[in-house]
Amino acid sequence: xxxxxxxxxxxxxxxxxxxxxxxxxxxxxxxxxxxxxxxxxxxxxxxxxxxxxxxxxxxxxxxxxxxxxxxxxxxxxxxxxxxxxxxxxxxxxxxxxxxxxxxxxxxxxxxxxxxxxxxxxxxxxxxxxxxxxxxxxxxxxxxxxxxxxxxxxxxxxxxxxxxxxxxxxxxxxxxxxxxxxxxxxxxxxxxxxxxxxxxxxxxxxxxxxxxxxxxxxxxxxxxxxxxxxxxxxxxxxxxxxxxxxxxxxxxxxxxxxxxxxxxxxxxxxxxxxxxxxxxxxxxxxxxxxxxxxxxxxxxxxxxxxxxxxxxxxxxxxxxxxxxxxxxxxxxxxxxxxxxxxxxxxxxxxxxxxxxxxxxxxxxxxxxxxxxxxxxxxxxxxxxxxxxxxxxxxxxxxxxxxxxxxxxxxxxxxxxxxxxxxxxxxxxxxxxxxxxxxxxxxxxxxxxxxxxxxxxxxxxxxxxxxxxxxxxxxxxxxxxxxxxxxxxxxxxxxxxxxxxxxxxxxxxxxxxxxxxxxxxxxxxxxxxxxxxxxxxxxxxxxxxxxxxxxxxxxxxxxxxxxxxxxxxxxxxxxxxxxxxxxxxxxxxxxxxxxxxxxxxxxxxxxxxxxxxxxxxxxx
Numbered sequence: 001x002x003x004x005x006x007x008x009x010x011x012x013x014x015x016x017x018x019x020x021x022x023x024x025x026x027x028x029x030x031x032x033x034x035x036x037x038x039x040x041x042x043x044x045x046x047x048x049x050x051x052x053x054x055x056x057x058x059x060x061x062x063x064x065x066x067x068x069x070x071x072x073x074x075x076x077x078x079x080x081x082x083x084x085x086x087x088x089x090x091x092x093x094x095x096x097x098x099x100x101x102x103x104x105x106x107x108x109x110x111x112x113x114x115x116x117x118x119x120x121x122x123x124x125x126x127x128x129x130x131x132x133x134x135x136x137x138x139x140x141x142x143x144x145x146x147x148x149x150x151x152x153x154x155x156x157x158x159x160x161x162x163x164x165x166x167x168x169x170x171x172x173x174x175x176x177x178x179x180x181x182x183x184x185x186x187x188x189x190x191x192x193x194x195x196x197x198x199x200x201x202x203x204x205x206x207x208x209x210x211x212x213x214x215x216x217x218x219x220x221x222x223x224x225x226x227x228x229x230x231x232x233x234x235x236x237x238x239x240x241x242x243x244x245x246x247x248x249x250x251x252x253x254x255x256x257x258x259x260x261x262x263x264x265x266x267x268x269x270x271x272x273x274x275x276x277x278x279x280x281x282x283x284x285x286x287x288x289x290x291x292x293x294x295x296x297x298x299x300x301x302x303x304x305x306x307x308x309x310x311x312x313x314x315x316x317x318x319x320x321x322x323x324x325x326x327x328x329x330x331x332x333x334x335x336x337x338x339x340x341x342x343x344x345x346x347x348x349x350x351x352x353x354x355x356x357x358x359x360x361x362x363x364x365x366x367x368x369x370x371x372x373x374x375x376x377x378x379x380x381x382x383x384x385x386x387x388x389x390x391x392x393x394x395x396x397x398x399x400x401x402x403x404x405x406x407x408x409x410x411x412x413x414x415x416x417x418x419x420x421x422x423x424x425x426x427x428x429x430x431x432x433x434x435x436x437x438x439x440x441x442x443x444x445x446x447x448x449x450x451x452x453x454x455x456x457x458x459x460x461x462x463x464x465x466x467x468x469x470x471x472x473x474x475x476x477x478x479x480x481x482x483x484x485x486x487x488x489x490x491x492x493x494x495x496x497x498x499x500x501x502x503x504x505x506x507x508x509x510x511x512x513x514x515x516x517x518x519x520x521x522x523x524x525x526x527x528x529x530x531x532x533x534x535x536x537x538x539x540x541x542x543x544x545x546x547x548x549x550x551x552x553x554x555x556x557x558x559x560x561x562x563x564x565x566x567x568x569x570x571x572x573x574x575x576x577x578x579x580x581x582x583x584x585x586x587x588x589x590x591x592x593x594x595x596x597x598x599x600x601x602x603x604x605x606x607x608x609x610x611x612x613x614x615x616x617x618x
Contacts (some may be wrong), residue, residue: 003202007530010420019460047489047500049534049546050570053079054163054590054609055202056210057171059598060115060122060147066548066570068489068502068532069127070145073525073599077606081251083522084112084131086129086143087457088483088506090464092410093434095133095140098122098147099227099261099275101305102138106339107297108412111281114255118193118214118234120173122147130438131383132456135345136307138323141405141459143432149227149261152177152189152218158315161586168196169613180219189218201238202591202607205248208237223265231257231300241342244422244473245559247434254282272308277301287422294361297334301327319347319363334415334425341408342370346484347381357389369406374431379404395444406433409463411477423465424475432478433460435605451489458482464523467559468516479523480511500534508555519558525601527552546572559601566597580616587612 047069053062055077062079064072073091075081083091092109095102098117105111112175128136128144139142156174161167177189198209214231235253242249259277266272279301287293289565307321322345328338354360363383370376371540385399409429416425440453460480465474484507491500506526530552548570556564572588597605 004301015186017605030104036398044170044577047288047534048509049498049500049536049548050120050571050572050588052586052588053077053604054570054572054611055167055199056208057159057169057212058119059212060117060119061113061120061279063246063548063570064125065568066532066550067125067127068487068500068504068530070143071527071530074606075242075600075603076201076208076237076239078113078237079210080239081110081161081601084113084145085522085526086145087202087282087487088508088526089142090462090525092413092463093140093142093432093459095137095144096147097128097136097138097144098277099149099258099263099305100273100307100321101275101277101303101323102144103257103277103279104139104301104327104341105279105281105299106190106301106411107283107299107329107331108282108410111255112282114213114233114253114281116230116231116255118173118191118195118212118231119144120123120175120193121150121191121214121216121227121229123150130436131363131381131401131403132348133388133404134379134381134436135319135365136321137405138305138325138343139341139369139407140587141432142457149218149263151220151225152191154189157237157615159473159613159615161611163199163204164608165200165609167197167199167609167611169195169611171195184365185222187220191216191218202609203604204242205238205240206606210235210237222614225261225263225429227259227261228448229259229261231255232260239603243285243603244287244289245602246287246422249288250286252282252286254286256280267351268311268314269544270309270311271309272306275303275305277303281559282526293335293422295331297329297331298330299327301325305554315351315353317349317351319345319349319365321345329409329411329415331411331415333417333421334411337411339408340372342368344368345381352386357391359387361385361387367405367580369431371408374408377406377431379406379433386494387594392446393539394446396442398441399439401438402436404433404435406431408432409476413463416473422473424473426463426476426478429463429476429478430461432462434458434462435460438452447494449490452487454484454486455485456482459523462523464520465538466512466517468518474521477517478513478519479517480513481523482509483507496538498536502530502532504530520600521559527554529553542576542578544574544576546574554597557601561602562596562598564597567593568595568596568597569593582617584615584617585613586615 014614038213048066050252060516061115071085073083084094126146152175159171161508174191175191180186180188194213196211212233216229219226236470261275263273283297285295303325305323310318345367348361351361367379382401383401406501435458438455443450461478464479466477486505489502533549535547550568554564574586
């Protein structure tokens with residue numbers, strides 16, 4: 001059934017048709033520069049058509065809902081509370097890496113995506129799975145979302161917007177760059193951003209109030225980049241049955257992050273990167289049922305990460321990664337404790353050139369994981385790949401990999417009460433181990449891209465939140481799963497039209513080890529079939545339309561209310577008037593179809609949201 005706001009969709013396309021007939025001087029169009037400066041879908045990185053969300057200001061995780069490489073299971077909206085999963089894993093199996101270090105949240109993976117960083121300061125995300133995750137990931141056994149620090153660009157922007165449900169948002173961003181020293185080979189820059197948004201929510205009791213302030217200083221050399229960053233983010237949001245089945249719930253989150261990153265090139269294509277950070281995260285959770293329940297957590301994490309590649313010769317390379325992390329938690333419901341983590345990965349690579357631009361690469365190594373509270377683990381990593389590159393720099397790559405990785409459970413799973421409460425812990429949870437066998441092929445040209453792979457993954461002693469017959473309280477328990485999956489991702493670029501499409505398939509067998517368990521909230525919450533389609537269309541030099549779509553068939557779940565299928569869209573249009581240079585006027589519509597799908601079983605899905613606004617760039 002189509003939403004009552006379907007006339008807005010008609011307005012999108014009427015506006016597009018009108019602008020397609022607009023006449024303008026192609027050689028003297030003030031709006032052209034602004035439009036080209038917008039991030040656009042490309043075969044090199046971006047995997048969705050839209051970057052700006054409809055419901056708040058943009059963040060690094062905005063629009064990962066439609067990224068075919070990940071599955072964003074959100075409560076309220078992705079920017080409020082989003083569980084980021086990869087290939088049928090759960091949120092605690094997924095890591096977030098910035099530079100050479102992963103930003104671990106030791107309490108629970110629910111808050112891994114709390115990144116108080118302006119998206120302009122980061123690259124497009126790279127998804128590490130299989131051998132890449134085994135090498136680079138940290139306490140994330142299935143996958144890691146990796147970001148690198150971008151180079152500053154002189155200029156800035158201001159955005160003001162509003163929408164239904166009393167939504168309003170504002171954003172200011174600016175960067176200054178200048179030469180440094182007399183040689184002209186060095187430059188420095190400073191970047192600042194502040195954003196805020198608030199609304200009554202797309203469903204009752206779904207209101208939010210967000211603020212974020214970030215800044216960094218950057219020093220660029222001929223072969224180096226250094227970034228010093230500080231960010232603060234404060235969020236309040238509510239949602240019915242946010243984590244429990246008992247009523248309206250709210251969370252107040254505060255995240256502070258200070259980070260120093262240095263990347264150095266040297267020799268023949270060698271490089272190393274060093275990252276150190278301190279992250280402090282506060283969570284105040286409130287459940288209005290049972291007379292009101294307040295739970296307060298505060299975690300602190302400090303880490304040092306180092307990674308890179310050292311070229312011994314044109315045929316031999318040593319890839320390595322290291323991270324040491326110390327954390328501490330203070331909680332009103334969990335045992336206050338701390339933990340130190342250590343991981344070192346070494347992956348030597350041998351390359352052999354063949355005829356006609358072909359080469360073959362062999363990688364074999366291992367990683368070592370340890371904590372002061374758990375036993376250590378050595379995990380093998382191996383990959384063989386075949387690469388072909390022609391004179392037009394078109395690439396073909398085929399690879400086969402086997403990798404093992406491991407992690408330990410968060411404090412919510414191991415540090416609480418075992419017999420009562422909404423979230424029941426298990427003090428005997430062991431180290432989790434993942435084994436991944438993968439075969440893939442990719443083709444990259446100047447105009448189109450194709451990635452396809454099949455994989456089989458064994459997850460042993462995976463910590464999941466299970467439930468019994470007649471009891472939907474969450475209990476942390478180990479589960480063994482076997483997952484078979486396949487992915488096809490392709491994109492094509494024309495002069496005025498870009499398309500990205502994907503299909504994903506997942507099948508999973510599970511063993512809960514105890515007959516009393518009948519299901520789980522997370523490990524079995526995955527799409528059996530998922531299709532995404534993103535489109536960017538430029539009908540004229542004054543106008544741009546962006547559409548993201550997703551269809552999925554989710555595995556059945558006893559707790560999910562409503563359908564197991566979803567059709568979901570994000571529609572947006574931008575207009576660049578010639579009368580005001582560097583101005584963009586935009587409208588956007590999220591979830592236009594009348595869907596009742598629950599991303600998290602038992603938790604209501606978000607409603608539709610319309611927003612509009614303007615961005616002025618300089």
